[in-house]
Amino acid sequence: AGAEVILYGEEAADQDTAIIAHIGKPPHELGYPRLSRAQVRRLAQSSKPWLLRDPGQAEPPAAPAQSGLGLTVPLLHGDEVTGMITLAREAPGERYGEADAQLLQLMGFQMSLSALQARMRQRLLDAFQDLQRANLSAVQALFAALETRDRYTHDHSERVSRFAHWLGERLGLPDGQLEALRIAGLLHDIGKLGVSDGTLYKNSQLNDEEREHIKRHPTMGARILAGMEAFAEALPIVRHHHERYDGKGYPDGLAGEAIPFGARLLAVVDAFDSLISDRPYRPAMPLREALRRLREGAGTQWDRALVEAWCALVTEREDEILGMLGVQP
Template sequence: MHNKLFKLFLPISVFTFSLFLLMNLGLIDLLRSSKLAFGLLISGFFTIGTIVFIMLSELKRFKYLNKRYEKILRFISNIEPTIDLKFFMDKVFDFALELTATRFGTICISTNDGNWEFISMKGYNKEFLKDIHFEEECFEHLKCENSEIKVIEDILQSSRIPKHIRKIIKSELKDTPKKSILGIFRHGKEVLGFITIDYMKEKVDFSSETLELLKLLLKISALFISAKKDYERRMIFQKEVIRSMIRIIELKDKYTKGHSERVANISVKIAKRLGLSAEDVDMVHWVGIIHDIGKVGIPDEILNKAMKLTKEEYEIVKKHPTLGEQVINQMSYLKDLAPIVRHHHEKWDGTGYPDGLKGKEIPLLSRILAVADAFDAMTSDRSYRKALSIEEALNEIKKNSGIQFDPEIVDAFLDVLSIYEEENLV
């Protein structure tokens, strides 16, 4: 805009100066000098006005771009692999549409099973588009693109979209895009997805700054998608490793089969009743799963002994929380759970083990685990005794509230006990 005005104002300024100069040629010195001065003044105003206007326009444009950069930088600084993929891509989409001044577009990414699907869309029927899935071969051509961004006229006529998909989309849309920006999410040689930014009109201009910012968003998004996929694959692998280790423990101690899963379920119910955060609920679930992992270091003949343990044998069993802590500390992704596992046999009155912690010195999630663990242990058969009834176990929990267990945790447990019975969890 300012370039066009500059081209308009500059010739006017030069013309004004020249006109007044010619008007003065041949006139008396006084008149010539006064009119010349007037001409210089008028042309000067035009010239200075043009320069000031351009400077103000540039300043406004700089501030606008700077604000956009700041928003993107703030967004980048909070990125981590635990963020939900759809939430992240919706944010990226909002930035992209704001940059390009349109309200139509789609984002499609490759899934872990090798197919492609729309995960975000603006201006279109979401229910319609989300049901469209593509096979990987449909987008082989994207791997050959030598640029992250392409401006495409009438994208639905483009060979870049499979013919049968174009036909379906055209049948559903009242208006079809006249011009689109196709952006590719690429990490190394791997194409992870694409974004289309669509315009329903043909005459659209894109500034170089807009396209550069869009490229930046594409690179950030590609890095995130790649990291997210790696993170999810790693988490699936790690969880399977944990479950395999628990199965080994259950093979060693046949009486504890299913114990870890039940303790995890009960602990989650208690945590939710207490109104803990989603992060803490997830945490207590995994602590429930792995709380007895230290038993892998306890001899089988002690774990499965049919008679009461000797004092020496009991001291060996009491080592399993610290052994569990040591095992968990070897797994970087589980280190936050190590202290909770260490202290799940502490008692409210300070007579527990391994450190004799008392009251709220004991981590909250360990206190939750203590109630869930004790209840499931009492209501399960053991090598040295038969299971107690739910009523008998419940009386023991109540009797030890304020002694072995945190009274607040016991109250929460009692509140949800009926739910466990209804869902057949105990």
């Protein structure tokens, strides 16, 4: 068996100027020819952006295979193809299937980010070895990618996940919905992996173009999670957590109860945590001021009943929330 990561250089026309790292035998020595950069780009644009194949296959088939001894997945950063990862087994080995391809695709997001930021062979190899150990769930892998890219978004998402779970428990939601809220809280901003650093880390107000770019992150997040059965209940929460109760939100302009309940709930706790957190362009608000802002927007920006339920819960757990922020009660 063998495995290989190819990371294209910024000006690379094809593999000749790419970084290559492998574990075990390189797949091409096992009968799996390396795909060209053009082939990888076409693969990334297909409905099933992975290649399952057997030894000797050099071209992706017209109809995607359901299984194969070899598996290739493009590495992406936003819409940019940054490389590919290939796992290969010799016959008569266990065959990879679409579930393996989906998991490898998720791991690829983490690896692509680490490699793009580091541009270092050892960093790439470390990420690849993490994949080989396969000791991360898909959620953990995506959440780790957030930490690699943006520590604020990572910590914010962790708190939002906890807050959403608290509010769901207070409302008596069943375990399945609580788990969907927990996952959606962790991954609601995963679409920001596709937002440029210049926009994400800007210290001043965003211009119109940058604002529109940021506003794409819910749909980009939903696209990342699409097709994964484990994320089926979390996906609409991720997609719709920036809708407004009055219908003036995004991406779909849903209003009132047309917005999925989990998304309405997450919108409240997401806004609350943003208000009480330090940002490059403004300091954190005191808890009482943040609650006042939420009540001001109840019925227009947020679901009024959920705002009131959250405000009551914050009052009860104020010391615990301040402790999470590192503030002495």
